[in-house]
Amino acid sequence: MKMTGSQIVVECLKKQNVDKIFGYPGGAVIPLFDSLYDEDQIDIIVPAHEQGASHAADGYARATGKIGVVVATSGPGATNLITGIATAYMDSVPMVAITGNVPNVLLGKDSFQEVDIVGMTMPVTKHNYRVTDVNQIEDVFEEAFDFAKSGRPGPVLIDITKDAFIRDCDFNGKGESRVQKAETHLPLDEIVKTINEAKKPMIFTGGGVVLSGADDELYTFAKKIGAPVAQSLMGKSSYPSDDELSTGMVGMHGTKGSNMAFTHCDLLIVCGARFSDRVTGNPKEFAKHAKIIQIDIDPAEINKNIATTLHAMGDIKEILSKLNKAVPEKDHHEWIAEVNKWKAEDIEQLSATHVPKEILETTADAMGEDTAIVTDVGQHQIWTAQYYHFKKHNKFLTSGGLGTMGYGLGAAIGAQVGMPNGKVVHVTGDGSFRMNMNEMATAVRYNLPIITVLMDNNTLGMVRQWQTLFYESRWSETNLPQLDFTGIANCYGYFTKKVTTVEEYKVALNEAMDSNKPALIHCVIDTDAMVLPIVPPGKPLNKIIMDRN
Ligand SMILES: Cc1ncc(C[n+]2csc(CCOP(=O)(O)OP(=O)(O)O)c2C)c(N)n1
Helix, strand or coil, rough: CCCHHHHHHHHHHHHCCCCCCEEECCCHHHHHHHHHHHCCCEEEECCHHHHHHHHHHHHHHHHCCCCCEEEEEHHHHHHCCCHHHHHHHEEECCCCEEECCHHHHHHCCCCCCCCHHHHHHHHHCCCEEEECCCCHHHHHHHHHHHHHHCCCCCEEEEEEHHHHHHEEEEEECCCCCCCCCCECCCCCCHHHHHHHCCCCCEECCCCCCCCCCCHHHHHHHHHHHCCCCEEEEHHHHCCCCCCCCEEEEEECCCHHHHHHHHHHEEEEEEEEECCCHHHHHHHHCCCCCCCEEECCHHHHHCCCCCCEEEEEEEEEEHHHHHHHHCCCCCCCCHHHHHHHHHHHHHHHHCCCCCCCHHHHHHHHHHHHCCEEEEEEECCCHHHHHHCCCCCCCCCCCCCCCCCCCCCCCHHHHHHHHHCCEEEEEEEEEEHHHHHHHHHHHHHHHCCCCCEEEEEEECCCCHHHHHHHHHHCCCCCEEEEEEEHHHHHHHHHHCCECCCCCCHHHHHHHHHHHHHHCCCCEEEEEECCEEEEECCCCCCCCCCCHHHHH
């Protein structure tokens, strides 16, 4: 059957079971939006800005496990996607970005709204395509969805020239989803032997556990081998925060429990984490008494940042369930007691009264399992990781790899679109919220009852903290002028409340939930509240600063 390129794109999306896309119209994609006009199987969510759309596609993917799809026009529409694509790339989020481009004959002539988006996104996509011939579309879509989801997930970009959208050709009905299974390499006997010999084992989990949906298998594994579990920022929701084996985050803002346990353990089993510099501190000193077993789906991660003793490759869920059948049941009570002594210092430190902490604990108490917690970037992000009590199967959406301020509201929109009956809480700072608060228009337009908890410290808090600790309190350009955030949000049609105490916050949170509207709770917090503990950049993990004195 003959179809135009844009009709074929729509058919390919349907074959891939795509029913929501985030997109913004413009000249080069008018044909595509025209083909979507009468399409009732695909909903289009139009953001205020393409950056918001790219974060929304990312948030949708992280909240649902499906591929997020974003569409933008050529030139500025396409370049506005780049931060969102790079954010997804760094955190291994499956996404397909579709951009229009100028007609083939105008390529390379600095035509109106022409950019080489394929060249620009090459380093931040798993793969990308320029489609100039309508006959290529079916094959490209089939392969692109396959790439986005197979192995280690990530973003793929398809740039289609306007003439390829308009021309027609035969549609063959390809484009079905056929995600390729990752191959497994598992030296089972050696791993079991190493676990058996360990006296001080430690588990370290990252975003890979979340991506593979392996949290139940991880839980069983930890209990069986009796090892404490530390998480990276991306792995925060992979293990229940209040479980006795959890030691919390490791690395720059890690707990004393995790950081000291890494320093002293004799075996470190790493599941889906990539040893970023924020985790390792000084890599020469990192877990230097330990054998390291690394489990990852991506061969490129093995021995990339830290040399390992043994490795397994493949889907973590599958590997952990195989290991669970083979590993011995162990009880390391002496080691656990040693770790618990360090943990006790954390409990003392982390239980010091602290408004952000109480706000986050109050929020966690009010939310159930079916909740996505989305952050921006800064102190509020790390406080959320530290103090929000993640329940089993909670979703934690945060820009861990790229650290993108302005990620939060767009991602929260995508999460709420993907979980219409779930709760979405967006925790942000006054700097981050300023970046993309225009997306309040989108939350109102689609009636998405996201609750934004704005921690307003009148400063770019995380940068100020570094200036205080490492630059002799020279607060260069980090103060932020007051803004009437509730006034602004009111104009968009939000439910709003400004609070200065935790008691007021509790009331406001209940009112926000009852309003069933997009809501902003503006929390005034102390300018000098700090994220502690902190390991100074480049220092070994045991050089942890627990308090300001
Ligand atoms: C797009 C972007 N620009 C700059 C930075 C550098 N940066 C990291 S944290 C931070 C401050 C964030 O301030 P705010 O959102 O108010 O959060 P707070 O730290 O106060 O909680 C800055 C500027 C960044 N991560 N992303």
